[in-house]
Amino acid sequence: MDRLAASASEARGPWREAWSVFKRNYAALVGLCILALVLTTAIAGPWLYPVDPFDIVGAPKTPPGADADALLGTDYLGRDLLAGIVRGGRPTLMVGFFAAMIATVIGITMGALGGYYGGKVDALLGRITEFFQVLPALLFAMVLVMLFSPSLVTVTFAIGFVAWTSMARLTRAEFLRIKQLEYVRAARAIGSSNSRIIWGVMLPNALPPIIVAATLATGTAILFEAGLSFLGLSDPNVMSWGMMIGSNRNYLREMWWAVTFPGVCIFLTVLAISLVGDGLNDAFNPRLRTR
Amino acid sequence: MRIALFIARRIAYAIGLLLAVAILNFTLIHLAPGDVVETIVGEMGGASTETIASLRKTYGLDRSFIEQLFIYISRVASGDLGVSTYFNRPVLGLVADRMFATVLLVFTALATAVVLGTFLGVTAARRPSSWLGALVTIVALFGFSAPVFWSGLMLLLLFASVWPILPASGMYDIASGATGFAYALDVAHHLILPAGTLAIIYLALYSRLARASMIEVLGSDYVRTARAKGLSENKVVFKHALRNAVLPVVTIAGLQFSGMLAGAVLVETVFTWPGMGLLAFEAILRRDTQLILGILLLSALLVIVGNLLTDLAYRLIDPRIRTDG
Numbered sequence: 001m002d003r004l005a006a007s008a009s010e011a012r013g014p015w016r017e018a019w020s021v022f023k024r025n026y027a028a029l030v031g032l033c034i035l036a037l038v039l040t041t042a043i044a045g046p047w048l049y050p051v052d053p054f055d056i057v058g059a060p061k062t063p064p065g066a067d068a069d070a071l072l073g074t075d076y077l078g079r080d081l082l083a084g085i086v087r088g089g090r091p092t093l094m095v096g097f098f099a100a101m102i103a104t105v106i107g108i109t110m111g112a113l114g115g116y117y118g119g120k121v122d123a124l125l126g127r128i129t130e131f132f133q134v135l136p137a138l139l140f141a142m143v144l145v146m147l148f149s150p151s152l153v154t155v156t157f158a159i160g161f162v163a164w165t166s167m168a169r170l171t172r173a174e175f176l177r178i179k180q181l182e183y184v185r186a187a188r189a190i191g192s193s194n195s196r197i198i199w200g201v202m203l204p205n206a207l208p209p210i211i212v213a214a215t216l217a218t219g220t221a222i223l224f225e226a227g228l229s230f231l232g233l234s235d236p237n238v239m240s241w242g243m244m245i246g247s248n249r250n251y252l253r254e255m256w257w258a259v260t261f262p263g264v265c266i267f268l269t270v271l272a273i274s275l276v277g278d279g280l281n282d283a284f285n286p287r288l289r290t291r
Numbered sequence: 292m293r294i295a296l297f298i299a300r301r302i303a304y305a306i307g308l309l310l311a312v313a314i315l316n317f318t319l320i321h322l323a324p325g326d327v328v329e330t331i332v333g334e335m336g337g338a339s340t341e342t343i344a345s346l347r348k349t350y351g352l353d354r355s356f357i358e359q360l361f362i363y364i365s366r367v368a369s370g371d372l373g374v375s376t377y378f379n380r381p382v383l384g385l386v387a388d389r390m391f392a393t394v395l396l397v398f399t400a401l402a403t404a405v406v407l408g409t410f411l412g413v414t415a416a417r418r419p420s421s422w423l424g425a426l427v428t429i430v431a432l433f434g435f436s437a438p439v440f441w442s443g444l445m446l447l448l449l450f451a452s453v454w455p456i457l458p459a460s461g462m463y464d465i466a467s468g469a470t471g472f473a474y475a476l477d478v479a480h481h482l483i484l485p486a487g488t489l490a491i492i493y494l495a496l497y498s499r500l501a502r503a504s505m506i507e508v509l510g511s512d513y514v515r516t517a518r519a520k521g522l523s524e525n526k527v528v529f530k531h532a533l534r535n536a537v538l539p540v541v542t543i544a545g546l547q548f549s550g551m552l553a554g555a556v557l558v559e560t561v562f563t564w565p566g567m568g569l570l571a572f573e574a575i576l577r578r579d580t581q582l583i584l585g586i587l588l589l590s591a592l593l594v595i596v597g598n599l600l601t602d603l604a605y606r607l608i609d610p611r612i613r614t615d616g
Contacts, residue, residue: 130308131308131311131312133546133549134308134312134549134591134594134595134598135312135549135587135590135591135594136549136550136552136553136556136587136590136591136594137549137550137553138553138554138556138557139552139553139556139571139586139587139590140587142556142571142575142583143319143583143584143587144319146575146578146580146583147319147320147322147323147580148323148324149324219435219436223438223439226438226440226441227438227439227440227556227557230438230440230557230560231556231557231560231572231575232575232576233575242438245438245440245441245444249444249561252444252447252448252452253448253452256448259441259444259448260445260448263437263438263441263444263445266437266438266441267433267436267437267438267441268436270435270436270437270438271432271435271436274432274435274436275432
């Protein structure tokens with residue numbers, strides 16, 4: 001990039017510059033559109049298509065298109081698949097979003113404290129992070145959900161509690177880098193408190209990669225939720241996409257649709273989130289842009 | 292001699308980590324609502340206060356938390372991980388029987404992903420705008436976004452139902468009774484779908500990583516020098532650049548045991564692959580607390596051993612790594 005363009009971008013402010021890069025990225029825009037569609041369906045769907053996904057509406061294993069009452073067909077019990085698709089997104093997205101928030105908050109705290117203070121604090125927090133990396137995350141989440149009753153809240157906390165390690169490492173690396181910069185030394189020189197420097201000065205400057213990682217963490221958390229529901233470890237009274245796949249998988253050969261459609265929904269949702277995440281990454285990292 | 296010291300230190304550290312996992316396990320049982328006695332009393336259909344009190348004494352639940360923890364840790368240290376309530380067998384033996392299948396699955400998937408991913412990534416880096424570059428992007432997006440149990444089911448539908456060329460479940464054909472080489476071939480045949488499914492996720496990661504690092508390496512000075520010497524392009528890429536380009540792939544691959552084991556839970560459940568993951572699913576289904584906690588502990592052990600071996604391999608391969616672990 002030439003110097004003129006660089007100074008022009010500085011003048012426009014980093015966030016607007018990021019958006020101007022982001023909106024030129026077609027893949028990211030497609031992701032944003034899919035995400036908007038998924039969110040709209042999750043929020044407004046139950047009103048637009050008011051069929052209970054647990055109600056039996058027709059003959060079991062009806063293929064898509066055969067019954068006007070169940071456009072996408074029915075599952076092994078005769079429940080409307082479309083109703084499940086429409087309702088199943090909300091718990092998945094909610095769990096994914098809040099679990100990613102929990103993971104981000106834990107990760108930022110651990111990484112920021114370790115990176116800023118260094119020494120013994122860093123060593124201790126590093127050991128804790130390493131401990132959580134050694135436990136296979138999904139297995140640990142399974143144990144947590146099994147021991148503390150499967151509900152949306154338990155599942156959210158279990159995922160948030162196991163998925164923060166990469167965020168901690170990223171934040172720590174950013175803090176180690178930023179700690180060397182002049183404005184941090186300046187803040188210390190004018191007598192700012194440690195917590196003011198960490199949360200007020202350093203964190204805002206570490207945010208761009210953290211935002212990208214948090215976006216991608218939402219996708220990971222959704223995959224976690226889907227995996228747990230697939231294994232039967234979710235609230236049995238709330239229909240979700242993963243649960244639909246899990247309960248119909250034994251009939252895969254007779255009724256491909258009941259397993260395929262919910263999976264496509266999970267896939268598209270996570271795909272949209274990763275496309276947006278990649279777009280944000282390019283937008284925040286001008287150096288990586290044109291290669 | 293230095294390597295012996297290094298190994299000793301790593302093993303001491305590994306034991307510390309395992310101890311922490313055991314403490315976590317015990318704390319979890321303690322925090323979870325309900326205990327063994329409540330379960331037994333529930334199955335008995337109720338019991339008198341004295342019976343409950345004597346049962347609590349038998350199971351040591353009348354002692355303090357610290358005492359109970361100490362008893363638990365010493366039991367674990369002597370290899371006693373409790374008895375599975377569903378299988379009615381010691382947990383250690385149950386999990387040990389399943390360990391080989393999981394290690395085989397994870398290792399095959401990891402090796403496939405590293406080799407194929409590096410190849411795809413390097414090829415894509417050489418011709419960024421070719422169809423191969425697009426393929427890497429698509430594979431990467433799919434691997435990152437598709438839930439692994441779903442892609443497994445889709446592959447199952449394709450290759451075991453629509454075009455039935457591969458077995459749908461299990462690890463070997465019981466009816467054939469094959470032994471020796473025929474048995475190994477049979478297992479390999481059954482391994483293709485589950486290992487392939489598990490490899491897809493990591494294929495995505497490694498092909499992206501290999502592409503990025505190859506692009507960087509190809510732009511470096513020493514590659515320009517090699518080209519200026521008039522070496523053929525293949526020699527430049529495979530002899531000079533590849534060695535440095537695969538370093539990040541190898542580094543990351545060593546850190547994947549934990550994630551792979553988690554993925555194995557889902558893949559084994561889909562393909563009824565008789566490993567620890569399927570056992571974990573069965574344990575969850577039967578609410579078998581002792582069994583699932585034993586699996587958690589032993590899979591942590593597997594991860595630790597895997598990391599240890601990776602560390603060791605680095606020290607042997609890369610002479611630059613001579614720092615203390």
